[in-house]
Amino acid sequence: MHHTTLNPIVQKIIDVTSQDTSLCYQCGKCSAGCPLRDFMEIPPNRIVRYLQLGLYDLALTSSTIWLCAGCQTCSSRCPKNFEIAKLMDALREISVEEGIQPKDKKVLKFHNAFLKQIKKYGRSFELGMVGDYKLSTGNLFQDLGLAPETLMKRKMGFRPHKIVGIEKIQKIFDKSMKRDTK
Amino acid sequence: MNFGYYPGCSLQGTAKEFDLSLKEVLKVLDVNLNEINDWCCCGASSAHVMSHILSVALPARNLLLAKHRGMQNVVAPCAACYNRLKVSQHELKFDEKMRMKVEEILEEKISNGVEILNLIGLFQKIGLGKIKTAIKINLKEIKAACYYGCLLVRPHDILKFDDPENPSSMEEIVSIIGAKPIEWNYKIECCGASHSIDNTEIVEQLSKNILNDAIKHDANVIVVACPMCHSNLDMRQKNILKKYPQQKAIPILYLTQLLGLSMGLNYKDLGLHLHYINPVPMLEEKVKVEEVTI
Numbered sequence: 003m004h005h006t007t008l009n010p011i012v013q014k015i016i017d018v019t020s021q022d023t024s025l026c027y028q029c030g031k032c033s034a035g036c037p038l039r040d041f042m043e044i045p046p047n048r049i050v051r052y053l054q055l056g057l058y059d060l061a062l063t064s065s066t067i068w069l070c071a072g073c074q075t076c077s078s079r080c081p082k083n084f085e086i087a088k089l090m091d092a093l094r095e096i097s098v099e100e101g102i103q104p105k106d107k108k109v110l111k112f113h114n115a116f117l118k119q120i121k122k123y124g125r126s127f128e129l130g131m132v133g134d135y136k137l138s139t140g141n142l143f144q145d146l147g148l149a150p151e152t153l154m155k156r157k158m159g160f161r162p163h164k165i166v167g168i169e170k171i172q173k174i175f176d177k178s179m180k181r182d183t184k
Numbered sequence: 185m186n187f188g189y190y191p192g193c194s195l196q197g198t199a200k201e202f203d204l205s206l207k208e209v210l211k212v213l214d215v216n217l218n219e220i221n222d223w224c225c226c227g228a229s230s231a232h233v234m235s236h237i238l239s240v241a242l243p244a245r246n247l248l249l250a251k252h253r254g255m256q257n258v259v260a261p262c263a264a265c266y267n268r269l270k271v272s273q274h275e276l277k278f279d280e281k282m283r284m285k286v287e288e289i290l291e292e293k294i295s296n297g298v299e300i301l302n303l304i305g306l307f308q309k310i311g312l313g314k315i316k317t318a319i320k321i322n323l324k325e326i327k328a329a330c331y332y333g334c335l336l337v338r339p340h341d342i343l344k345f346d347d348p349e350n351p352s353s354m355e356e357i358v359s360i361i362g363a364k365p366i367e368w369n370y371k372i373e374c375c376g377a378s379h380s381i382d383n384t385e386i387v388e389q390l391s392k393n394i395l396n397d398a399i400k401h402d403a404n405v406i407v408v409a410c411p412m413c414h415s416n417l418d419m420r421q422k423n424i425l426k427k428y429p430q431q432k433a434i435p436i437l438y439l440t441q442l443l444g445l446s447m448g449l450n451y452k453d454l455g456l457h458l459h460y461i462n463p464v465p466m467l468e469e470k471v472k473v474e475e476v477t478i
Binding site: 018069078111114116132152170171174 | 245
């Protein structure tokens with residue numbers, strides 16, 4: 003790294019990925035293997051290109067970063083060993099910290115609903131998570147058809163299990179996250 | 185034999201048949217699991233999206249608990265948990281800045297040393313020879329598509345498990361118990377993971393591709409070792425069948441359930457009644473067992 007003054011976003015990307023996006027020569031292998039590519043507005047290699055060109059806003063506001071499922075096919079095939087999946091994590095984290103609202107808020111709402119349960123109980127409480135998610139999206143009828151069978155098979159508990167060390171978990175959350183889950 | 189055990193949240197909820205069948209199979213193999221006391225969620229597919237440090241700190245707490253109990257190893261049957269525990273351990277070992285931050289958060293010194301095993305790694309430790317001696321039922325009519333998904337094999341640099349592009353360790357186990365693993369193209373393709381909730385139609389599309397490649401290659405079952413994969417291929421298959429009338433159904437079993445079947449364990453103990461796509465008609469046709477009632 004020979005930059006004299008680094009943009010905070012570049013610094014954060016380097017912190018999380020330990021890598022330099024300028025090393026990418028745009029072969030496109032990441033996008034060729036990406037299973038979510040068809041659903042993305044721009045392919046993963048173009049996100050990297052935006053960063054190389056300093057177009058951080060375009061990268062951070064793209065729905066691509068939220069559609070990445072973290073499967074890491076890109077990272078495992080990159081000829082420069084660049085971990086694109088980790089880069090997507092870094093961009094999502096930065097966009098949350100910067101308060102940038104994603105175009106499609108559902109993914110962020112899911113992660114918030116999921117983490118909220120962990121912070122509250124120490125473990126995932128699926129029924130609570132689904133409930134929270136539905137409330138936050140207003141999508142109350144989603145998957146309602148599956149509910150009777152799921153509950154009958156007792157695949158979702160009705161009551162959360164709160165772990166004994168829950169205070170420690172809350173401390174971990176408070177110290178790790180700049181913005182609280184909401 | 186004794187192993188430390190990290191069940192993870194899914195195995196106590198939507199994937200409880202994974203936990204049930206694992207414990208039944210290990211009983212036959214005379215293997216004990218000691219659960220980590222008061223374990224917490226590993227952060228799964230959400231923590232690493234929202235906060236890198238959180239995704240390292242949550243697994244680190246569980247690894248510390250295992251260490252305090254004197255555990256040499258920890259089995260994490262859920263592929264996502266396995267992945268998060270391994271990645272956290274790796275970062276704490278090789279990234280000193282990260283280790284210091286997490287030590288400050290956990291208010292405890294961190295030292296490495298607990299071996300983390302996925303489901304297949306556990307069976308390899310137990311020994312495929314030992315598994316072979318426990319086989320009672322003929323499964324030769326079972327043609328299994330072994331599905332690894334993402335998290336068992338990637339990132340290879342950290343997990344160092346099997347071949348990241350064409351793994352075969354699950355096929356080896358399936359062969360040992362007398363079933364026929366098939367060759368197919370989608371064994372490491374992504375099912376869409378947690379988009380199951382926020383972008384269901386994407387998961388249905390990706391899962392449909394996986395199901396159809398298995399069917400095209402003549403599989404009569406897909407075998408998995410990940411609760412997320414199972415839920416996307418099994419639960420989401422219900423809707424796929426409804427949307428596409430031409431679509432054929434294919435049951436999705438956990439590797440442990442297939443092992444249990446080969447050992448002659450009964451359907452209910454293996455949790456086979458807990459799937460959305462009922463595997464019993466296929467099993468009744470393909471497997472000669474006395475006990476077929478649920």
